[in-house]
Amino acid sequence: MKIALLLSRIEQTGVTTHTLDLTKGLIDEGHEVFLITGGKVQEDNSRIDAFYNEFVSLGSQVKEFKTPKGTFISKVIISVGSIFSIIKLIKSCNPDIIHAQSPYMTFIPWLMGKNFTTTIHNTKLKKNIKFKNPTHLIAISKESEVMSQKIFGISPKDITVVNHGVSERFGTSISKNEKDQLKSKFNIPNDKIIVGFVGRLTIDKGCDVLFKAIKNLDDTVISQSHFIFLGSTKDSLDYQWLEQNLEQENIDTYCTIVDFQDPKPFYDIFDIFVLPSRFESFPLVILEAMMSECATVRSQVEGALEQIQHGVNGMLFPNENDGALTAILEKLVLDDAFRTEIANKGKSKALTEYTIPVMTKNTLLVYDKIRVD
Template identity: 60%
Template sequence: MKIAFLLSRIEQTGVTTHTLDLAQGLVEEGHKVCLITGGKIENATSRVDDFYNEFKALGVDIKEFKTPSGNIIKRAIQSITSVFAIMREVKKCNPNVIHCQSPYMTFIPWLMGKKFTTTLHILYLKRNFKFKKPNHLIAISNESYEFSKKMFRMEDKNLSLIHHGVSDRFSRPISLKQKLDLKKRFNISENKLIIGFAGSISLRKGSDILVEALKDLTTSTKEKIHFIFLGGVKGSEDYIWLKDMVKNAGIQNFMTLVPFEDPKPFYDIFDIFVLPSRMESFPLVTLEAMMSECCPVRSNTEGAYEQIEDGVNGLLFETENTQQFTGILEKLVSDTSLRRLLAKNARTKAMNEFTIPVMTKKTLEVYSKIQMN
């Protein structure tokens, strides 16, 4: 089978990561993948370069179109030109299935009279002329499933719930020497318990909630831990905002800010992974951490209850409840047995339910439904 992915940009987001992981699964199953995209986002980080190169290494046929820029007239002209360019590339690819990873690109196969699917990654999409109802829609969480029915009037027969899967590379630990070298790189004592976060710096991700929760930890707990915040671009406005918050909270002595890079080795030194987001979809970082046998702690926003059974393979706190968040961290730092049990169960759940082969198999079933209808 030949699949054409439509992706607006290659950037440092879960949408790009999911596209890459699904492409890997499809290629490993013997299918061909064509990626039609606006290319790498401007001012891309090295991680975005890595994504692009990984698509290439898989043998994905990448076709790029020019993204609109400049004044309103120039953008309008470029938009029309790009639409026709995308349509030409779709015709050249001649796919069995078109998969719009960017929902606002669904109008393109619709204009062409082609059957297509799309994955709903986020819950704040709004109905507009760019979104056209697919032949079948893939929801990534219970919340996105219900949102699709309510907002886009999708029927159950045309909806499938398919959770993201992540690469099994996260299940393969780095060596002890690599762990020690990583700790040494950031001057972290070997006897410190490490709590970590990986993701963007933003209110949506709860960066301020995290700082507040860490500030309220007891002195004895602060002495036992080191926190690594992995994310952002050094020198950016967001990075400076977070750095100022950390300084004002007086927690800089046990917190290290690391501009974003491959999170894999960091998961291997994290004892606890936290995600205090105000809004999510089905965050991949939680799954990556779980597969790496970190004890996961996250807010109970979208996708939380599908990823974590509270008290069994992780712990949940009410969104924006910093007091509850702090209490959970206090508990996990003091209770080694509980922390390790939750981490072990988290890995088992991730390996059973959130892998690329599982995701790929279910997605191929959707493709088959589209072809038969």
């Protein structure tokens, strides 16, 4: 099949990562993929460049349209022109399937009178004139399925839940020598339990909740632990906010902040992974951490109960409850056997349920529902 994926921008988000993983899965299955996008966000970020280059190296055909910029009038003119440009790009591909990874691009295939699908990644989406109900919708979690019915009025029969999948490369660890080199490069101690976070260094990701949990740790536990925050670039406001707060809480000596980069080798040195977000959808970092054999902890918000069975293959704590997070961290740091068991079962679940081939297979079943022969 020829498949056109509509992505508003290539940026450092889960939507871009998911689009990249889906592209790989579809191409591996022998399909032809066209990525129709507004291109890279204008940031000095090597990771975004890497995303773009990977789309190309996978064999997808990247077709770009102009995005609005400049004065209000200029933005309006460019926006109108971009609509016609996107329609022209879609027609030039002559796709069997149109998949709007960016939900607010759904009005394009709707204007064309074409069957299409879209994926609801964000459960906080609002009604918008640019969103048009698809022929069949992909929800990434039970919560996004419910939201799609409630907010957009989509019938349950027109929704399929397809959980995200991640690359199985996360299931193969780097060597001990590579781990030692990575720790040496960032001055990470070798004799500590490493607790990691990967994501935007922001309040919505619950970084402040983790600060408080660290601050409240028993002295015996904190002396055995080291925390790594892998996120925004050093010159960003998010990075500076995190650095200042760690100093104010007097926990900076137990923490290392690392510019955002490929998280794969970092997962391999994490013993425990924590995602304390205040809201989520179906976060890929949880799947990556589980597959990397980290004992994985997350807040009990959207997607949590699908990803983790508490006390079996991961740990959950009530949203914003830093006290509960402290108790979980103390248990995992002090109980080596429990931590190992949680990590092993998490990896097994991720490798069984959350791989790119599994996600791709389930996505292709949705394509079968909307394809017009």
